[in-house]
Amino acid sequence: MRQSLQRDGSCGEIYDGGYDGKRSMGLRLYSRYQNSAGQRVRIVLNLKGIAYDYVPVSSLDREAWARINPQGLMPALEIGDRVVAQSLAIIELLEDLHPDPPVLPADPVLRAQVRAFAGLIAADLHPLNNNRVRRFLETDLAVPPDGVRRWYRHWVATALHSLEAMVADRVPPTRFAFTDAPTLAEACLVPQMDNARRFDCDLAPYPRLRAIDAACRGLDAFRRAAPENQPDFPSRPARDA
Ligand SMILES: N[C@@H](CCC(=O)N[C@@H](CS)C(=O)NCC(=O)O)C(=O)O
Numbered sequence: 001m002r003q004s005l006q007r008d009g010s011c012g013e014i015y016d017g018g019y020d021g022k023r024s025m026g027l028r029l030y031s032r033y034q035n036s037a038g039q040r041v042r043i044v045l046n047l048k049g050i051a052y053d054y055v056p057v058s059s060l061d062r063e064a065w066a067r068i069n070p071q072g073l074m075p076a077l078e079i080g081d082r083v084v085a086q087s088l089a090i091i092e093l094l095e096d097l098h099p100d101p102p103v104l105p106a107d108p109v110l111r112a113q114v115r116a117f118a119g120l121i122a123a124d125l126h127p128l129n130n131n132r133v134r135r136f137l138e139t140d141l142a143v144p145p146d147g148v149r150r151w152y153r154h155w156v157a158t159a160l161h162s163l164e165a166m167v168a169d170r171v172p173p174t175r176f177a178f179t180d181a182p183t184l185a186e187a188c189l190v191p192q193m194d195n196a197r198r199f200d201c202d203l204a205p206y207p208r209l210r211a212i213d214a215a216c217r218g219l220d221a222f223r224r225a226a227p228e229n230q231p232d233f234p235s236r237p238a239r240d241a
Pocket of ligand 1: 035
């Protein structure tokens with residue numbers, strides 16, 4: 001771990017991203033161990049072998065973080081003196097800067113299908129279930145914990161049902177969702193499966209998604225990106241996403 005001076009003069013914690021990457025571009029990823037959108041980016045950085053520094057947002061004070069990403073959501077990627085927010089925008093940037101190995105297939109239709117699968121998770125599912133939405137349900141709307149759990153599981157089941165249908169019987173069959181190598185689709189799926197397990201969602205109806213998830217978990221790039229392998233992973237993890 002290194003200490004670094006933040007823009008406001010305070011010290012934050014910076015960790016080497018842990019990948020013996022071939023190429024370092026002075027990238028700094030602001031994230032949190034259990035930040036599933038950040039986990040997507042960590043997976044892609046690892047798949048591409050890009051070295052980066054990891055800054056746990058919890059090590060920054062609120063004003064310093066607001067200056068880095070005014071929206072206040074994780075992740076954000078600092079590249080030189082510029083910052084890019086939103087996990088999918090960051091991943092597209094990494095793909096543009098380092099196309100090899102690709103996380104988007106060359107075939108335009110497959111490429112669009114991968115983006116559609118990722119979009120279903122990132123744009124349709126995750127915004128319904130993330131931390132601030134559950135907090136609002138619980139605190140502002142006084143929904144009891146059981147109601148919030150039902151809400152969470154309902155939207156997970158709705159999304160996983162569609163995702164399973166998108167990849168269940170593809171011809172020709174492939175090792176991963178759309179190709180024989182992991183893509184943006186798996187970078188979005190695996191963190192979502194982690195979230196679903198954390199909230200005891202029933203995954204039995206989704207055998208293809210479970211198989212893809214298991215194949216990814218055997219890969220170093222996914223293992224290194226997992227919440228439990230981040231430097232800020234606590235001894236008693238929180239139950240958020
Ligand atoms: N669409 C955003 C979602 C970002 C997001 O919701 N991040 C969550 C964690 S996964 C967050 O920062 N939550 C903080 C909070 O809710 O206070 C992306 O893909 O980057």
